Amino acid sequence: MKALCWFGKHEVGIRNVKEPSIINPHDAIIKVTSAAICGSDLHIYNGTIPTMEKGDILGHETMGEVMAVGALVTKVKAGDTVVIPFDIACGSCHFCKEEEYASCDNTNPNSVIADRLYGHSGSALFGYSHMYGGYAGGQAEYLRVPFIDTNSLVIPQGVPDEKVLFLSDILPTGYMAAENCNIKPGDTVAIWGAGPVAQMAIRSAYMLGAERVIAIDHFEKRLEMAEKAGAHTVNFDNSDSVLDELKYLTGGRGPDSCIDAVGMEAHGHTITATLDRAKMAVGLATDRPDALRQAIQACKKGGTVSVPGVYGGFLDKMPFGAAFGKGLTFKMGQTHTQKYMKPLLQKILEDQFDPSFVITHRIDLDKAPQAYQQFNDQKNECIKVVISMH
């Protein structure tokens, strides 16, 4: 089968690899019908995610048709159309029972690496480094899904892939980012980044009762998309100080909550952002956290900073004094996707929400390597790429 493989920084390619088979009794094999490229795949593309190996198959936003199931699978059947969450959970451990699926204890075969680096290992992820399990990803014609009964959402017949594909990651991720803000009626929420997760977070914040959402980015097309959802937008290229502008917009109080939907590779022109880029270039830093610094600085006293953006290592020059001084709450982490898929599918089926608005590019798998480059280099035009297969 054809699969998109990673070979190093800015090096991805299509390879003809063997097809996956059932290895464990709760596995299933799915024939992938649609997959998407995620902003977090670009961190891998740019070589900032540790413990990748040459030849790893990428992709964690995937859906398709179930071809075969293992002996102990009880709910999902061959022929079902399923969306696969990006995190792999066992469904049985204490964390899964609490619906904290991204903290699952039992799916990462390399948990000892994460245990050493982070103190504990979270759940495994599809196509996202060996520290997170080393599972082959879903930008491929077929995918092995462990614990399919837990790691799938069955979609009723006749629903187009594009409407439900993003239940695999960016919609639940944006929704959980907004939920983590603990929004109260009348609140103002500021969001750094207007990429796909932020677009979902903006709409989720309104669904959860925010009065105003402010989106901060410097790509006009992304800001336009945010405006369509009713967000007030700030282009940081045209602003002397984002922080002053946010203060001005909120009567000096600051946003009630701030979402960092950028993560480890922030763009930004501040002195600290420039210093981050220089350090990262020579291997002295693992992450460029300038969006997070601004979010902390901007947030109102006692407010919440919610971080769906991915971080991997050690962060320099964090204004922790500001965070302490203002008594901020931090909420972050990988999304407990399985918890949100079903209620969000309901909203889609009831036509309350259609996340397909975010798609700008539709390609077939052979074009995926170019699409990575385009998504990375032309963030203005290229917002979300969907790969159609079979």
Add this chain to the structure above:
Amino acid sequence: MAQITPAQTTLVQAKMAHKLHDEERIHRSIIIDRSPAEIYTFFRNFSNLPYFMKDLVALTVRSETMSHWVVQLEHGPKVEWDAEITEEKYAEMISWKTVGKTEVQQAGSIWFSKASRNLGTIVRLHMAYSIPAGRVGKLATQLVGEDPDSILLTNLSRLKAYLETGEVPTTKGQPSGRDEDLAPEMKH
């Protein structure tokens, strides 16, 4: 019935010791969502150990207390030893040690006590071993992930996964774009 508190258990554990020459000691614990009796019963039947223990390719139970272990290290040689169960208490603990001549002289002890809330059982594993001078010793001290502490941690995680889910997580046998994994017509 008085409940055994973690503090009491730790005191009991301090007594566990099989003196080995030049020994190293390590210990780790994990919480498993099963009762102490269930985990004890599973573990006491040593023929269950290959279901979850990393690199343990064969285990033959020879008597009520004696067993023969064959380990094929992932990046190293095959090693074998005989082990004897030296002490056991239903649903509480099992101790064993290697007997006779072996490259990997070791003694182990596993303890089960009820965890707080409804979390299941705290399983504590203590190992004492002497690092051999030869090929296995070199491997144990040099290879990241193959050192005794990593192996012990991995085996506890795998025991937990097996008992809680019925399988051990793995990616062995899955496809990749590495040369050895490519479809036959693509190899060169």
